[in-house]
Structures are given as structure tokens and as C-alpha cells.
Amino acid sequence: MNKSVYKRETCRLCGGNNLKMVLPLTPTALCDAYVSRDRAGIIQETYPLELFMCLDCGYVYLPYVVDPETIYRDYLYVTTSSMGLSDHFKESAEELLYRIKPAKNSLVVDIGSNDGTLLNFFKLKGMRVLGIEPSKDIAKKATLSGIETLPEFFTTKLADKIGNEYGHATIITVNNLFANIDDLDEFTEGIHKLLAPDGVLVIESSYLGDIIKNMIFDFIYHEHLSYFSVKPLITFFRRFNMELFDIERIPTKGGSLRYYIQLSGGSRPISSSVAYMEEYEDQNDLYSMKTYDAFSKKIDELKNQLVSKLLEFKADGKSIVGYGGSATSTTLLYHFGLSEMIDYIVDDNPAKQNTFSPGYHIPVLPSDVIYEKKPDYVLILAWRYAGPIMKQHQAYLEQGGHFVIPLPIMKVI
Ligand SMILES: [Zn+2]
Incomplete structure (x- = not known):
């Protein structure tokens, strides 16, 4: 195996090493690496695609991490404008404002803000907004359109810088990005630094329970390192003195969850949705090997048919x-x-x-x-x-x- 891929030997969430492979898939080339005509002669390497579970905390993930440079270097990178996404962002901004009730002029930071569509809805409602988007072209375009966007990766260092220059954030949103990050400790430390004492972190990510229930196994690919569920995330955020206080089910990506997180002991009560989802996961044996054996068998049957x-x-x-x-x-x-x-x-x-x-x-x-x-x-x-x-x-x-x-x-x- 070459140096553009490494295998993580510990759990990304709890650091444990009691890890088990639960679903071996066929190694693939990088899933979104469509090549242009002039590069059609190149040979694209395949990488192992194996789903693992941490038996200590229940986290389900890919241990093989392909260097992001490799993921984004070799092919034409296309940001797709999915149908109906703008409506989704509008509803999402309205829902968050309704639930979190920030004071006017509070800072909203969107990490992985793309062209700033989500932030624009917050801005229209009187919030101060700041985007973070590593793609320089997209960040520049967003800034020109009126949504200030920093062309950076989110790190603890950047969190300090934003805290100093813009103040702390009342709302931090992370949509469909948390699952693509290898070093979640660094990322989450940064969020902890940037969040105001009464601030709320909102993460939207596809839900492991729905991937299995709805047979969306093809959503498993190298860019998606994590397949999140409720139980392991509760344990994870506790390590950072943060707590999950509410969960919403949303239909995007074939079934996702929106997690609401605050600093431990924050002012917001823990919603019954958290216990409900924990119960749901227990009842559906989400952390039991037999679930993955059945999932694997079902995939094989569908393949044969x-x-x-x-x-x-x-x-x-x-x-x-x-x-x-x-x-x-x-x-x-x-x-x-x-x-x-x-x-x-x-x-x-x-x-x-x-x-x-x-x-x-x-x-x-x-x-x-x-x-x-x-x-x-x-x-x-x-x-x-x-x-x-x-x-x-x-x-x-x-x-x-x-x-x-x-x-x-x-x-x-
Ligand atoms: Zn773990």
C-alpha cells in the first residue's frame, strides 16, 4: 500500500483499540474521482473499503484514511448544486433560530460553508455571519456575494483567531462535513474554543441507523470516514465537556440526524429526543454484530439477484x-x-x-x-x-x- 493511505489503529471517537470489522466491501477507486478525457489513460489506484466498529463505544467508521490531497488532487472537483438544497437550508436556518433563539446580531459560523447559502438565510434574519470554506475559489465567490468566508481548514488555531477578531459564536453549524474529518479531537477542541458559553453546535450528518435500515450501503465511500449514531457521540462530546441536548431526524442523504450540542451544564434542558434515540438504537440492535451480519447477507442477496x-x-x-x-x-x-x-x-x-x-x-x-x-x-x-x-x-x-x-x-x- 502506498503512502497516500494509512490505517487508523485506534477509535476516532474514544481512542480505544477494541475494534472489529463489521462489513467488508470491495476495494474501490476514490468514489468521486471521475476523470476528464485527456486523463482517461491514467490508472487509478483502489483502496480498501472496510467498515469497522469500536466495541468500546459503538462508533462505526472506515479505518483506511486516504490523504485528502490525493482525494482532491487527481480529478475534476465539482461542487454539485443539488435540487432543493436551497429550500433545505432556508428551513434549516428557520428551525435553528426557532429552537436556539439567539439575540439579534449574534455570530453564526458555518464550517464547510460552501457558497454561503445557509448563512445568507441567517444574515437575512439579522445575524452576523462568517463562513469557513477551504476551497479558495468558492470562498472568494461567497465573500464577493456578501457572505464573508475564510478560505481555511478549521483548526484550533483558526478558532482562536476568529474568537479574537469576531467574538465567540452563538451558533456553529457543521453540515455533512463532520463525517469527513479524520482528526475529530482537533476539530472539536476548536469548536469548544469558538463557542460562546450559551452557544450551540449543530451537526447534520447521515445516520447509521438509516444507512442500514434503508440499504444505503453505497453511501459508504472513502470520503465518509464516519457513520455516526447517537450513543458514541454522547460519549465523545463528554470528553470535551460538551453535551448532546436535542436530536432531530431529517430526510436528507437518505436519512440524517441533526444533533444539538452545548457546553456541559448549559442552560438548555436535555430533550426527551436524546433518550428516545438511545432507546431506538438499543431496540434496533444497532451495536450488535448480528445486525451487521444480516446487513451483509442482504447486500449479497441483492447483488446476486x-x-x-x-x-x-x-x-x-x-x-x-x-x-x-x-x-x-x-x-x-x-x-x-x-x-x-x-x-x-x-x-x-x-x-x-x-x-x-x-x-x-x-x-x-x-x-x-x-x-x-x-x-x-x-x-x-x-x-x-x-x-x-x-x-x-x-x-x-x-x-x-x-x-x-x-x-x-x-x-x-
Ligand atoms: Zn470507540
Whole structure:
């Protein structure tokens, strides 16, 4: 194994070394590493993709950490503007203001603030806002649009600097980023430093319980180091004299949780949602090996069903293409071994079109191509969006085409 990947030998949350592999997936190339035409000749390395659990605190994670430089260096990095994201941010800002009730002009810091969409809603409600976004281009654009954004990674040093220059934050938001961070101790120490005494940290992250329940195993890929759940996070924040006082379930990413955290002994009462979720996790055996054995078996069964169906189509001389060139598609293609059966992939995002898929280098074309080339079957790799995709391409069905939905239950339409 080369130096761009290392294996973490201790638990990222509790530091323990009582660790067990719970789900071995097929090693993959970096899941979002779609390559442009001029780089289609390169060979992309694959990295181990194994899900582990810490038997001491229940934390589920990937121990193999690929150097972020490698993750972001070799391929075209595309920030995707997902449909409906702006509405989600608006609702999210309103919900947070309603629950936290900050005084006017309080400081709201968003870590991983991207183009500043979320902060803009806070600003409109009279808050002072500050974004932190390591991508220099995006940070600059956000600042120009009126949302001051520091082009930095969040560290304890940066937390001190912000505290001195802007004051302490009443609200710190971390959306879909906490799971991508390897050194959570450093990150959380920084948050502790930056948070005002009555401040609230709000973390949004996909929920382990929903990944298993909704069969979203393709959400497991190298950028996502952590698969969070309630019990281990309670233990983790206690180490930093912080406490989880409320939890909300939200539908993003196939099922996520929004965690509300304050300094230990803070003014906000602990909501019954915390005990409720702890109970939910116990009842669903989230920390029991048998859950992961069953998950693994179910993935194998779905793989066998899908592969034998696709082989049948192939034996009949039918053509099959994929729909959706996302990061999740890569995990699915590798783990189900589908690359040989798919002629090409189509995608609606212009930035992904005319690229090649990570590792296998399957061509990615615009989705309208299915009307010219008329493939017999379109396998929806981005299966969580199967509904809208089929709706958008009713005409393909009408011209005699078929969709195949691989998960959570295989369907041919
Ligand atoms: Zn642990």
C-alpha cells in the first residue's frame, strides 16, 4: 500500500483499540474521482473499503484514511448544486433560530460553508455571519456575494483567531462535513474554543441507523470516514465537556440526524429526543454484530439477484447502461461487479458529462443519449432518485425502454 493511505489503529471517537470489522466491501477507486478525457489513460489506484466498529463505544467508521490531497488532487472537483438544497437550508436556518433563539446580531459560523447559502438565510434574519470554506475559489465567490468566508481548514488555531477578531459564536453549524474529518479531537477542541458559553453546535450528518435500515450501503465511500449514531457521540462530546441536548431526524442523504450540542451544564434542558434515540438504537440492535451480519447477507442477496438478472439480459443480446455518475455509483459498481455489463453511464450534470467513471473508466454521457442510442435497459445507479429520474424520462419508457432499480428491492419497469 502506498503512502497516500494509512490505517487508523485506534477509535476516532474514544481512542480505544477494541475494534472489529463489521462489513467488508470491495476495494474501490476514490468514489468521486471521475476523470476528464485527456486523463482517461491514467490508472487509478483502489483502496480498501472496510467498515469497522469500536466495541468500546459503538462508533462505526472506515479505518483506511486516504490523504485528502490525493482525494482532491487527481480529478475534476465539482461542487454539485443539488435540487432543493436551497429550500433545505432556508428551513434549516428557520428551525435553528426557532429552537436556539439567539439575540439579534449574534455570530453564526458555518464550517464547510460552501457558497454561503445557509448563512445568507441567517444574515437575512439579522445575524452576523462568517463562513469557513477551504476551497479558495468558492470562498472568494461567497465573500464577493456578501457572505464573508475564510478560505481555511478549521483548526484550533483558526478558532482562536476568529474568537479574537469576531467574538465567540452563538451558533456553529457543521453540515455533512463532520463525517469527513479524520482528526475529530482537533476539530472539536476548536469548536469548544469558538463557542460562546450559551452557544450551540449543530451537526447534520447521515445516520447509521438509516444507512442500514434503508440499504444505503453505497453511501459508504472513502470520503465518509464516519457513520455516526447517537450513543458514541454522547460519549465523545463528554470528553470535551460538551453535551448532546436535542436530536432531530431529517430526510436528507437518505436519512440524517441533526444533533444539538452545548457546553456541559448549559442552560438548555436535555430533550426527551436524546433518550428516545438511545432507546431506538438499543431496540434496533444497532451495536450488535448480528445486525451487521444480516446487513451483509442482504447486500449479497441483492447483488446476486441483480447480477443474475443482468446476465439474463446480456444472454438475450440486450444492451444495458447506467444512470447517475455520482460517488455512490462507484461503490455500487465495484461491490456488485457491474462494470463489464454496462456500456456507458448517463448523467444530468454537465460537469460529469464526457468524463470517465473512477477506476473502470466507463464513459459518462448526457442523459438524452438514451433517446438516440435506445438502450434496452437503463440501470438506475442513483437509485435513491429513481422516482424523479423515471418521471423525467417517461418518454424513454414509452419508446419501449426499461428501467432497472437495484435497491432496496430489485425492480424491472
Ligand atoms: Zn470507540
